[in-house]
Amino acid sequence: MRLVHHRWNPWRDLARLQHDIQRLAQNSRPSQPEYPPLNVYQNAEGFVLKAEAPGLDPAAIDIDVSGETVTVRGQRPVWAPETGQPETLEFSRTLQLPFAVDAQSAEARYERGVLTVRLQRPAAQLSRKVSVTAG
Amino acid sequence: MTTCATAPATETVERQFVPRTQIRETPEAWEVVCEVPGADDQSAEISLEPDRLIVNVRVQPTELPGYQLVHREYREGNYQQIFKLPDNIDRQAVEATIRQGVLRLKLPKLPVAQTRKVPVVAG
Numbered sequence: 725m726r727l728v729h730h731r732w733n734p735w736r737d738l739a740r741l742q743h744d745i746q747r748l749a750q751n752s753r754p755s756q757p758e759y760p761p762l763n764v765y766q767n768a769e770g771f772v773l774k775a776e777a778p779g780l781d782p783a784a785i786d787i788d789v790s791g792e793t794v795t796v797r798g799q800r801p802v803w804a805p806e807t808g809q810p811e812t813l814e815f816s817r818t819l820q821l822p823f824a825v826d827a828q829s830a831e832a833r834y835e836r837g838v839l840t841v842r843l844q845r846p847a848a849q850l851s852r853k854v855s856v857t858a859g
Numbered sequence: 860m861t862t863c864a865t866a867p868a869t870e871t872v873e874r875q876f877v878p879r880t881q882i883r884e885t886p887e888a889w890e891v892v893c894e895v896p897g898a899d900d901q902s903a904e905i906s907l908e909p910d911r912l913i914v915n916v917r918v919q920p921t922e923l924p925g926y927q928l929v930h931r932e933y934r935e936g937n938y939q940q941i942f943k944l945p946d947n948i949d950r951q952a953v954e955a956t957i958r959q960g961v962l963r964l965k966l967p968k969l970p971v972a973q974t975r976k977v978p979v980v981a982g
Binding site for chain 2: 758762763764767774776777778780803834835838
């Protein structure tokens with residue numbers, strides 16, 4: 725049996741711990757949740773995005789649909805405790821979809837403080853049933 | 860004005876949340892703003908009790924037949940908030956509005972009692 729003698733170096737362990745914590749912090753999710761919070765619904769034809777965003781000015785909501793990407797921009801109200809007047813904060817959120825959607829047929833509605841975006845897959849990409857002819 | 864504990868959850872599976880709330884006091888009134896996305900003017904029930912104001916907001920959950928929820932960042936549910944009221948509220952003048960999922964309450968204060976001299980008549 726060989727006795728292996730290690731000299732304990734507390735500084736090396738501390739440095740390693742620090743490095744591990746830093747790496748963990750970088751890999752972990754950001755502490756600030758993204759705005760607006762999104763729920764995504766899907767069927768064979770496309771998607772419906774719902775976003776909770778109360779108090780927006782509908783005219784200032786900007787939705788950009790391009791390929792597999794949807795970007796929602798707007799101005800959200802933030803109530804400053806000091807003045808009590810709503811201030812606005814610009815926001816922009818981009819969502820990557822698992823497949824491309826047709827920009828032309830996209831529809832959006834903002835009511836009751838909820839933004840709903842309907843996106844269809846391009847017609848050419850929808851799977852269709854192929855009828856079999858017996859011959 | 861402060862918020863106090865909400866009523867216990869009901870037996871149903873409906874969720875209940877406390878809305879994000881901001882309270883501001885001006886010399887004339889208390890102004891309350893609650894974020895209640897999914898609600899419109901038909902959704903809210905506001906009760907003014909002797910010492911508290913109870914706000915109940917019902918939200919219709921999303922129904923998308925044929926669709927599957929594939930990514931969720933928020934849950935839908937009803938909202939409740941209970942406010943402990945100060946004594947000097949003009950109860951007849953309380954106003955509530957909802958617009959784009961934001962409930963605004965205005966609770967005007969009673970005018971401060973003026974000192975008046977009381978005339979004395981012989982009797």
